[in-house]
Amino acid sequence: MLRPRWLSLHFHGELYQLGRLQFQRGRIGTWTSGSIAAEGLPLGPGDLGLGLHIPDFLGPLTPKACDRSLAMARDFFARHCSEEPYAVVTCGSWLLDPQLKQYLPRDSNIVRFQERFRISHLPTEPEDRTPVRFVFGTDDLPFDRLPRRTVLERAVVDHLRDGGHWYVGHGWLPL
16 A cells, blocks of 8 residues: 655655665664663663564565565664664554464464564554555455455454454564
């Protein structure tokens, strides 16, 4: 789903498509900084951090594609933003909801993507429509009318049908 505001981030030099993933120059938030400090890194709220975004239209989220994107980000930002040292990548995404591991195979791309991150925060407020929108391209349909063709579609729908909720997890990884 491309949105005009999202495209403007590219034009303003705030968001960069590097291989499979997108990286946004930004700052570390409060939730994430506590987790980073607990790991012994000398970073706090407001320090530089790259936000990682996962476009839904660029193919599989394979470990190889993620490795390549992270390597590209290391090189790109060191070369083009050398005055802004980025030591960590942060991410807030429904893909970091640990409940997905209950439904997906251990070797799935999503589970392997999750395992890269140290989870820093799981909100208490559910965001059920977020995975529905990304997996199905809409959040207008009632859950009982959504297709269940793939493992991921079944996971999203079955979890909601069983009374569960989905959350946007927040995490980080060293760059």
